[in-house]
Amino acid sequence: MVKKQKRVLSKSERERRKNKIVAFCVMAVAAVFFGFPFLYMLGSSVKSDLDLQLHPELIFPSSFGEWTFERYTGFFMYAGKIATLPIAFLNSLWSTAANVLLTVALDLLVAYAVIFVRFKFKKVFMKFLYLWMAIPGVIATAPMFAMYATIKNALGLHEGVGAYLYIYLWLIVPGSTGIFNVLLMRNMFASIPMEIVESARSDGASNMQIFRRIVLPLARSTILLIVLFTFNGSWNSLAWPLLVLSGESKTWETLTLALTGYTGSSNWGQVGYSMASSVFALIPTLIVFLFTQSKMIDGLSSTGVKK
Amino acid sequence: MDNILKERRQNAFMSLQNLVKVYPNGEKAVYNFDLDISKNEFIVIVGPSGCGKSTTLRMIAGLEDISGGDIYLEGELLNYKPSSERKMAIVFQSYALYPQMTVYNNIAFPLTINKYPMPKVNAVLKANAEIEKLLSTVAWNKFIGVLFNVCNGNGKAKDEQIATVFNITLYAAKLLYKVFGAYKQDALEVLDGKADEISAAIRAELNLVVEAENAKVQESGVKFDEDFCEIDESGNKIIEQRKYTSYEIKTRVYETAEKLDLIPYLDKLPKELSGGQRQRVALGRAIVREPKVFLLDEPLSNLDAKLRLTMRSEIVKLHNRIGATTIYVTHDQTEAMTMATRIVVMSRGFIQQIGTPEEVYQDPANIFVAKFIGSPSMNVFNIDYDPESGHLERNDVKISLKSVFKKRHDGFYVAAVDKFESLQENFDEKAREEILKILSATGEYKDNKKQQKKKGLIALIKHLIEKQKNKNVVADEYAYEKEVLSEKLAQLKTSTTAKHGLLVGIRPERINVEKAVVGKKYKDVVKVKPTVVELLGGEYNIHFDLFDKDMVCKLDATEKVTVNDELAVSFSPDDLYIFDPVTGDRI
Numbered sequence: 001m002v003k004k005q006k007r008v009l010s011k012s013e014r015e016r017r018k019n020k021i022v023a024f025c026v027m028a029v030a031a032v033f034f035g036f037p038f039l040y041m042l043g044s045s046v047k048s049d050l051d052l053q054l055h056p057e058l059i060f061p062s063s064f065g066e067w068t069f070e071r072y073t074g075f076f077m078y079a080g081k082i083a084t085l086p087i088a089f090l091n092s093l094w095s096t097a098a099n100v101l102l103t104v105a106l107d108l109l110v111a112y113a114v115i116f117v118r119f120k121f122k123k124v125f126m127k128f129l130y131l132w133m134a135i136p137g138v139i140a141t142a143p144m145f146a147m148y149a150t151i152k153n154a155l156g157l158h159e160g161v162g163a164y165l166y167i168y169l170w171l172i173v174p175g176s177t178g179i180f181n182v183l184l185m186r187n188m189f190a191s192i193p194m195e196i197v198e199s200a201r202s203d204g205a206s207n208m209q210i211f212r213r214i215v216l217p218l219a220r221s222t223i224l225l226i227v228l229f230t231f232n233g234s235w236n237s238l239a240w241p242l243l244v245l246s247g248e249s250k251t252w253e254t255l256t257l258a259l260t261g262y263t264g265s266s267n268w269g270q271v272g273y274s275m276a277s278s279v280f281a282l283i284p285t286l287i288v289f290l291f292t293q294s295k296m297i298d299g300l301s302s303t304g305v306k307k
Numbered sequence: 308m309d310n311i312l313k314e315r316r317q318n319a320f321m322s323l324q325n326l327v328k329v330y331p332n333g334e335k336a337v338y339n340f341d342l343d344i345s346k347n348e349f350i351v352i353v354g355p356s357g358c359g360k361s362t363t364l365r366m367i368a369g370l371e372d373i374s375g376g377d378i379y380l381e382g383e384l385l386n387y388k389p390s391s392e393r394k395m396a397i398v399f400q401s402y403a404l405y406p407q408m409t410v411y412n413n414i415a416f417p418l419t420i421n422k423y424p425m426p427k428v429n430a431v432l433k434a435n436a437e438i439e440k441l442l443s444t445v446a447w448n449k450f451i452g453v454l455f456n457v458c459n460g461n462g463k464a465k466d467e468q469i470a471t472v473f474n475i476t477l478y479a480a481k482l483l484y485k486v487f488g489a490y491k492q493d494a495l496e497v498l499d500g501k502a503d504e505i506s507a508a509i510r511a512e513l514n515l516v517v518e519a520e521n522a523k524v525q526e527s528g529v530k531f532d533e534d535f536c537e538i539d540e541s542g543n544k545i546i547e548q549r550k551y552t553s554y555e556i557k558t559r560v561y562e563t564a565e566k567l568d569l570i571p572y573l574d575k576l577p578k579e580l581s582g583g584q585r586q587r588v589a590l591g592r593a594i595v596r597e598p599k600v601f602l603l604d605e606p607l608s609n610l611d612a613k614l615r616l617t618m619r620s621e622i623v624k625l626h627n628r629i630g631a632t633t634i635y636v637t638h639d640q641t642e643a644m645t646m647a648t649r650i651v652v653m654s655r656g657f658i659q660q661i662g663t664p665e666e667v668y669q670d671p672a673n674i675f676v677a678k679f680i681g682s683p684s685m686n687v688f689n690i691d692y693d694p695e696s697g698h699l700e701r702n703d704v705k706i707s708l709k710s711v712f713k714k715r716h717d718g719f720y721v722a723a724v725d726k727f728e729s730l731q732e733n734f735d736e737k738a739r740e741e742i743l744k745i746l747s748a749t750g751e752y753k754d755n756k757k758q759q760k761k762k763g764l765i766a767l768i769k770h771l772i773e774k775q776k777n778k779n780v781v782a783d784e785y786a787y788e789k790e791v792l793s794e795k796l797a798q799l800k801t802s803t804t805a806k807h808g809l810l811v812g813i814r815p816e817r818i819n820v821e822k823a824v825v826g827k828k829y830k831d832v833v834k835v836k837p838t839v840v841e842l843l844g845g846e847y848n849i850h851f852d853l854f855d856k857d858m859v860c861k862l863d864a865t866e867k868v869t870v871n872d873e874l875a876v877s878f879s880p881d882d883l884y885i886f887d888p889v890t891g892d893r894i
Contacts, residue, residue, distance in 0.1 A: 193401060195399040195401050195403035196404075196405060196406075198370050198390075198397070198399075198403070199397055199403040199589075200405070200416070201370070201391055202368055202369070202390045202395060202396060202602075203391070203396070203417040203420065203421075203592070203596070204392075204417055204420055204421040204596075205391060205416075205420050206420075213416070214405055214407075218406065218407055
């Protein structure tokens with residue numbers, strides 16, 4: 001047998017390997033740092049009541065006898081009744097889906113118009129968008145709530161399906177008007193060579209056809225990026241739903257709002273339930289991330305400035 | 308004047324009348340572009356970069372607004388039509404292929420999105436005639452062999468395969484495929500014997516549909532011509548606007564791809580192709596919809612030198628084969644000379660000359676065209692002209708011109724002075740453009756109008772103070788042009804009688820040059836030493852200094868020439884191009 005001789009690494013290879021090791025260590029520390037709360041959540045969700053009280057310092061239950069999955073069943077059924085949490089989950093799901101769809105549609109249309117359609121006051125319009133971005137969302141909260149409440153009172157929408165839809169309209173629509181996403185899409189469209197669109201135009205394509213057949217397929221990764229951003233933003237939003245849904249029925253709440261029910265000193269005993277619910281709340285985000293993450297880098301890099 | 312324009316619009320295939328482009332910032336890119344194009348012409352617009360040639364093309368294509376003037380195609384005004392309705396196809400320097408589509412889809416794109424005018428054909432009756440013809444003309448064993456092979460062979464869309472093989476409509480092929488389906492398990496030898504049975508089955512199937520169709524036709528009272536196209540009372544074909552069917556698109560795309568040798572690449576994405584192949588795809592996308600006019604915007608500039616040469620001849624061949632009217636924009640005068648039926652030379656937004664390649668080369672209208680066309684470009688030098696003796700003189704070189712020249716020279720200057728004086732009398736926008744055109748030809752054009760905007764607060768305050776100071780002074784917007792005009796007029800006036808300078812040009816290949824042999828005596832020859840000797844293979848380009856200018860001449864490489872040799876150079880007066888340095892025009 002020929003003895004395998006160990007190859008001597010060149011200087012650049014050694015350098016690269018060293019860099020890799022350092023990067024790996026830093027990443028590992030960061031992963032532990034970010035992953036710990038997640039692990040603690042998973043572990044606490046399967047601890048028995050006793051373990052939760054006696055061993056809060058352990059990540060996982062102290063012995064096999066202390067493992068329990070009743071929190072997970074408790075997410076659906078609580079005290080013999082269907083819990084409000086699954087309903088809140090569905091509320092969150094549909095409003096977030098609507099938000100994502102609306103955002104993508106608006107962003108695509110606005111970005112297309114800004115880049116490929118000639119109209120008057122385009123520059124003014126763009127300046128207006130930039131200005132819009134300069135206003136922090138928090139400032140708009142109070143006037144927005146005033147508008148929300150005034151119209152609600154004027155229309156007399158205090159209960160029933162009408163009130164529910166009205167409230168969710170206010171949850172969905174303002175969330176879809178983020179300018180950052182529009183600019184992201186605009187930059188992506190700006191990087192499409194103008195000649196492609198011009199030659200499609202002289203091939204006889206209308207704006208709608210150019211949009212659907214040429215621009216849309218090219219914008220796919222940016223669309224996925226925006227889906228990810230918007231989904232996370234909408235799914236995790238708390239302050240605004242807290243404001244408009246306060247005092248409404250428990251079954252109208254969004255999931256983030258329902259989870260806040262576990263915080264506060266009177267609910268200390270429900271740590272296990274809150275952890276299990278959090279796991280459920282994580283699932284959609286994980287799914288969306290799995291579907292979009294491969295395109296995310298692509299999308300981020302293709303929204304760069306036109307060369 | 309209006310009548311002339313009207314007549315031109317009716318007679319010419321395409322008429323570009325006084326096209327003007329002014330950009331929103333007030334900069335004028337194209338001045339009075341005036342050109343009539345007849346059918347099947349290959350027009351090349353050539354000029355240095357920034358001369359407005361691409362802008363002109365984009366105006367024709369409808370991608371750029373027209374600031375003034377009209378475009379007519381077959382007598383129809385195009386100014387306000389969007390580019391999608393102009394029936395023109397444009398090919399860009401960057402190919403502009405759709406990156407996410409395969410080559411097939413790229414070429415098919417214009418066919419899939421548009422409706423095209425087509426005669427209304429009755430599919431049933433046409434299929435009937437086609438199958439009858441097929442049964443009576445094609446030998447039975449061949450006919451059944453093809454059917455057998457296709458139906459038992461690989462591949463999808465067998466009806467389309469049948470249609471392609473027999474060159475019949477898809478409807479007829481479907482019918483054949485349907486009838487033959489019952490027999491396809493039989494062996495070929497068995498089928499050979501069943502000629503009567505199968506053809507009877509086919510005819511029976513045909514009769515069924517044809518009878519139904521005939522009844523329908525009689526009820527509606529539609530008439531057909533011999534190709535089964537619907538016709539109206541006066542016998543004209545009824546044209547309907549419809550989209551291509553997928554089979555029609557397929558055949559069209561394959562036809563086009565075959566013309567351009569693109570069949571092997573139809574499934575590839577543009578990024579997998581080389582530059583030349585991409586360019587061919589772009590051309591294919593343009594020709595597949597059979598536009599009335601092709602617009603090519605520097606299509607070869609992104610290719611390497613060798614490929615450019617092949618594609619150049621490919622485009623010319625393509626033009627000869629389809630014969631479509633083409634407008635081609637380039638900055639490369641070689642492309643212009645080799646491809647064009649007519650060349651339009653532009654500079655600074657002005658047309659300098661329109662003519663066939665021979666005219667532009669042999670008979671340049673002004674100094675700009677003379678210098679721009681030809682490679683290596685024309686040698687131009689200053690020389691003094693003495694009207695009394697009729698000689699061109701410089702240092703000790705003397706060239707005697709024919710007496711005809713004196714007459715021409717005097718006539719030229721008298722006319723020029725007249726023209727300038729009338730311009731000076733009432734100076735308006737037109738006169739200004741005249742001056743600018745002269746400047747564009749002589750190369751003295753400067754962007755004097757465009758003042759660099761200085762940024763910053765201090766610059767702004769300075770500007771405002773300046774403005775305040777000059778509030779009462781009315782600025783003459785033509786001041787610069789008027790100054791130029793009077794200057795030139797003065798020069799022209801002295802030139803009519805006194806000794807003055809002229810610009811003389813000579814093509815490199817027209818310079819008589821030979822290697823000077825020591826001891827030999829030469830007459831009327833200037834002896835020079837070459838500065839650079841470039842061997843191109845069959846010939847030399849020899850640079851030498853004469854009259855303080857770098858001149859180039861060509862010499863056959865039969866004899867070795869180095870920079871240490873001495874050359875004997877002489878000109879024949881007939882080969883000289885003489886230009887007026889004031890206006891740049893040829894005398």
